[in-house]
Amino acid sequence: MSLSVDISHTLGEMALEVRFDAPRGVTALFGASGTGKTSVINAVAGLLRPRTGRIILDGEPIFDATMKIDLPVHKRRLGCVFQDGRLFPHLSVEQNLVYGLKFAAVGSPGPTLHEVAEMLGISALLLRRPAALSGGEKQRVAIGRALLSRPRMLVMDEPLAALDEARKQDILPYLERLRDETDIPILYVSHSVSEVARLATTVVMMDQGRVTRFGPAEEVLSDPANVRQLGLREAGSVLQGVVTTHHDDGLTELAVSGGTLLLPHVNLSPGQPIRVRVLAQDIILATSPPKGLSALNNLPAEIVSIRDGDGPGTIVQLKSGSDLLLARVTRRSAEALGLKPGAQVHAVIKAVSVARTDVGGG
Amino acid sequence: MTDWLRAEEWMALTLSLKVSFWAVLISLPFGLLAAYALVRWEFRGRHVLNGLVHLPLILPPVVTGYLLLLTFGRRAPLGIWLEETFGLVLAFRWTGAVLAAAIMAFPLMVRAIRLGLEGIDPRLEEAAATLGASRFWVFATVTLPLLLPGLITGAVLAFAKAMGEFGATITFVSNIPGQTQTLPSAIYTFLQVPGAEASALRLVMVSILVAMGALVASELLARRAAKRISGG
Numbered sequence: 001m002s003l004s005v006d007i008s009h010t011l012g013e014m015a016l017e018v019r020f021d022a023p024r025g026v027t028a029l030f031g032a033s034g035t036g037k038t039s040v041i042n043a044v045a046g047l048l049r050p051r052t053g054r055i056i057l058d059g060e061p062i063f064d065a066t067m068k069i070d071l072p073v074h075k076r077r078l079g080c081v082f083q084d085g086r087l088f089p090h091l092s093v094e095q096n097l098v099y100g101l102k103f104a105a106v107g108s109p110g111p112t113l114h115e116v117a118e119m120l121g122i123s124a125l126l127l128r129r130p131a132a133l134s135g136g137e138k139q140r141v142a143i144g145r146a147l148l149s150r151p152r153m154l155v156m157d158e159p160l161a162a163l164d165e166a167r168k169q170d171i172l173p174y175l176e177r178l179r180d181e182t183d184i185p186i187l188y189v190s191h192s193v194s195e196v197a198r199l200a201t202t203v204v205m206m207d208q209g210r211v212t213r214f215g216p217a218e219e220v221l222s223d224p225a226n227v228r229q230l231g232l233r234e235a236g237s238v239l240q241g242v243v244t245t246h247h248d249d250g251l252t253e254l255a256v257s258g259g260t261l262l263l264p265h266v267n268l269s270p271g272q273p274i275r276v277r278v279l280a281q282d283i284i285l286a287t288s289p290p291k292g293l294s295a296l297n298n299l300p301a302e303i304v305s306i307r308d309g310d311g312p313g314t315i316v317q318l319k320s321g322s323d324l325l326l327a328r329v330t331r332r333s334a335e336a337l338g339l340k341p342g343a344q345v346h347a348v349i350k351a352v353s354v355a356r357t358d359v360g361g362g
Numbered sequence: 363m364t365d366w367l368r369a370e371e372w373m374a375l376t377l378s379l380k381v382s383f384w385a386v387l388i389s390l391p392f393g394l395l396a397a398y399a400l401v402r403w404e405f406r407g408r409h410v411l412n413g414l415v416h417l418p419l420i421l422p423p424v425v426t427g428y429l430l431l432l433t434f435g436r437r438a439p440l441g442i443w444l445e446e447t448f449g450l451v452l453a454f455r456w457t458g459a460v461l462a463a464a465i466m467a468f469p470l471m472v473r474a475i476r477l478g479l480e481g482i483d484p485r486l487e488e489a490a491a492t493l494g495a496s497r498f499w500v501f502a503t504v505t506l507p508l509l510l511p512g513l514i515t516g517a518v519l520a521f522a523k524a525m526g527e528f529g530a531t532i533t534f535v536s537n538i539p540g541q542t543q544t545l546p547s548a549i550y551t552f553l554q555v556p557g558a559e560a561s562a563l564r565l566v567m568v569s570i571l572v573a574m575g576a577l578v579a580s581e582l583l584a585r586r587a588a589k590r591i592s593g594g
Contacts, residue, residue, distance in 0.1 A: 045492055073491040074500075080492040086485055090507045090591040099503075103494030131592050149493045 003027075003153060003187065007043055007053030007063075011036055016050075016209040025201030026179050026186045028217070030193070031229075036209040037189045041157045044187060045080050046073035057152060074103065079146030079184075081156040085138040087130035093141050094126040100149025110150045111182070119181070120144045120174050136167035140174060147178070154178070154186040160195060168195075169357055175199055176361045193234040197221060197277040198360040205229060222324035224307040224315040227280070235315070236279035237326045240362050243268045251296075251351065257321025262296045262351045266359055273362030276354060280315060283327035284348040287337050297349040301325060303341050306334060318347055367568070371561055373540050374548035375568055381456060381544060382524035385463035386517050389471060393516060396468075397475035402484070418530075419469040427533025430462060434534075458535040459542050463524035466531075471520040478512015479505075510587040518580030522573050545569055 003022040010016070016036045020027075029037045042048035043063070044055055049070060055063040057078075062071040079100070087096050098113055117123040120140045130138060139159055146154055159175075160168045172195070179186060179199060190196050196203060196217070203220040205213040207229060213220055220226060222237035241256035243266060252266040254274055261276065268274055290298060301320035308314045314334050318325040325347055329339075339345070367375065396415055400408065418426050434441045434452040444450045452458035482505060490500045528546040535542040537551060545565055552562035 047488055047492075072496075073488070074494050074496050076492075077494060078492060080489065082485070082489065084485075086483075086489040088486060088490070088504060099490070099495075100493030103496075103499070129592070145493065155492075 002058065003044070003185065004056040005040065005044065005053075007040070007050035007055065009039065009043065009048070009050040009053075011039055011209065014209045016040070018206070018209070018211050020204045020211055020214045022185060022187055022204075023202060024183075024185050026175075026188050026199045027202040027204060028196040028200035029187065029189045029204050029206060030196050030200075031191065031206035033191055035206045037191075037206055038157055040206075041080075041155055041187065041189050045078050045155055046071060046076050077104075077150065077152050079149050079151030079154045081139070081142050081146045081154065081159045083158040083161050085130075085135075085142045085162075087133075087138055087141055087145070089130055091130075092126070093122065093128050093130065093133070096130065096141055097126075097144050097148055099145060100151075104150035108150045111147065113148065116144045116147050119177060134167075135163050136170050139163065139167075139171060143171075143174070143178070147182075147184070151184060154184050156186060157189045158191070159188075161191075165357075172198055172357075172360060180361065193221075193230050193236075194277065194355075194358060197236065197238050197358065198275060218324060222317065222326050224305060224317050224326065227307075227309075227315050227326070227328075232309075232313070232328065233279070233281060235326055235328065236277050236282075236358075237324055239276045239278060239323050239325070241274050241276065242362075243270050243272050243274055245270060256299070257323050258299045258301060259320070260297075261299075261349070263354050263359065264352060264356070268361060275360050275362045277358035278325065278349060278354060279358075280326040280328040282349060282353040283325065285316065285327050285329055285333075285337065285339065286346040286348055287343075289346055290348055293348065294350075295348045296351045299325070299347045299349070301345055301347045303339060303343045303345060305341055306339060318345065320347060367564060368561065370539055370543075371548065371565055371568075374543050374545050374565065377456060377459075377540070377543065378525055378545040379572075381459045381463055382521050384460045385467060385524040386471075386521050388460065389464040389468055389520065390513070390517060393468060393471040393475055393520070394513070397472050397479055397516075400472070401476055401479040415472050416469050418466050423466065423527075423529025424533050426465065427462060427530035430458070430465070430530065430534040434458065434461070452535075454535050454538065454542060456535070456542055459531050459544060462530040462534045463527045464520075466527045467520035467523040470523050471516040474516030474519050475509070475512050478509050478515070481512070482508045508591055511584040511591070514580055514583045514587060518576050518583075522576050525569070525572055525576075 006019040008017045016039055018040050029040060031037055039048055043050045052065040054061055061069050062076050063069060117126065120143060122140050122144060125133065125137060160171060188199060200217040203217045204211055205220060205226060213226060218238050227235040239256045241254040243252060243254050245253045247253060250265050251262045254261050299320045301318035304317040304319050306314055306316050308331060312330050313328055314331045316327045316329060316339060318327060327347060400412055431453060432438060436453050441453060452461055487500050487504055490504045495503065526546055531544060532547055537543050537547040549562050549565045552558040
């Protein structure tokens with residue numbers, strides 16, 4: 001399962017020129033509002049006809065301007081989830097969920113209504129009407145409806161943007177389960193770094209209608225060159241690990257490639273994979289193992305590169321085990337400590353600095 | 363049951379009900395099509411179509427009636443063709459009253475359906491398409507059910523208008539008791555005859571009752587349909 005997009009289009013004043021490949025897993029289209037992310041999604045879904053180019057899904061061209069191929073929306077079989085849910089108001093939740101099922105090929109494999117309802121926690125809502133649902137419930141039904149249409153791929157356009165932070169945190173685990181428990185690739189549009197960090201396996205960064213960078217999420221997010229676009233305060237890297245033990249004092253220990261980390265209690269059982277986003281501004285660098293410091297975590301690391309910003313700060317990229325980390329320190333500290341590529345340092349991370357919302361299933 | 367109305371009054375009432383019923387039934391699909399085209403399709407003649415649909419609302423009814431006579435009269439080419447091909451005669455028949463009522467009520471019907479259509483988010487139809495529904499199924503399972511209140515309102519408005527149509531009808535099909543004498547024509551006739559004011563008054567009451575009844579019925583039906591849609 002893979003999607004390959006190579007299209008050009010004109011959006012008002014802006015030229016949209018986008019080329020990327022989306023392999024298995026979650027491919028996040030990331031960028032500020034108005035950079036053309038939604039247009040790309042609409043072109044993939046068939047709701048917008050690009051001026052030129054081609055879109056290939058699993059080797060089948062669903063759009064090709066030169067070969068005059070433009071598969072109609074309803075034949076593309078992409079399960080779309082929109083920012084505003086778009087549930088059918090005249091149908092019950094159950095009827096909404098199975099809407100796409102009657103158009104799918106008979107006997108096509110996929111989860112049943114009850115499996116989907118169970119996974120998304122909406123079994124108790126089946127008889128209700130959309131008007132009687134909360135925002136978070138509506139989005140879960142919309143995700144279930146897309147999933148049940150037996151799609152070749154899920155296409156999600158900022159599915160969480162209209163929800164408040166608490167509702168987002170309710171739904172993110174379901175999206176993680178979708179990523180980890182089904183084989184359906186997901187194209188996911190977002191302008192939130194934390195969502196991308198939690199969900200994405202591949203990241204496509206967009207700016208002004210163009211793709212500025214695409215690649216595996218860990219690489220793209222921990223590349224100092226992308227810090228400016230991600231936002232200084234949002235920049236950070238994703239560590240993959242495994243939960244090892246829950247301690248009596250409420251801390252959870254996990255193993256990452258470069259050592260161990262202690263975090264406030266994480267709701268995953270020992271042995272389960274975990275993703276942790278560590279912000280660049282939450283890492284302290286030390287040239288020798290720190291003593292007399294309250295921070296619990298200390299990962300030995302090697303400096304890969306140092307990149308100065310416009311202000312007094314500098315971004316240091318580190319390698320700890322096989323994971324890449326970003327640390328934001330002042331240029332003054334970097335000079336005082338004599339930091340340079342190849343140097344061995346210790347990355348100090350406060351356990352409580354890792355936001356609960358930045359920890360998710362791997 | 364009929365003793366509170368005299369035979370000719372009763373005849374006028376049943377004829378008007380029959381004419382209005384058929385006028386609404388026949389024009390509904392066309393009204394839906396015209397409204398759909400005006401709201402959802404981009405095409406060259408959109409403004410022309412819009413003008414044509416609204417023409418009966420602006421033209422003097424007598425003019426519309428006369429134009430109908432010129433087009434569908436027994437000596438007009440179209441009238442001759444209809445009679446020879448389908449055996450259908452419109453001029454001075456109740457069938458002609460149906461046509462006149464349908465045309466006069468058409469603008470109101472289209473306006474109501476159009477209003478209903480404009481209230482339907484096209485993005486819901488897009489969502490249905492992404493779930494695999496072809497154009498036909500999108501229309502049948504999303505557009506049409508959501509349009510139900512608009513359709514009901516349009517049909518009832520058109521029915522009420524058809525019940526009251528006078529000018530075009532009397533010009534096109536005249537005022538023949540039992541054949542083309544509708545409720546308004548009958549009231550008009552009774553007002554010309556000395557001593558028939560009681561008949562006229564009775565029919566006026568009947569007209570008011572039918573109009574009010576239609577309004578209440580449409581209100582109830584539309585409310586029920588709207589409730590089904592929003593799922594209260």
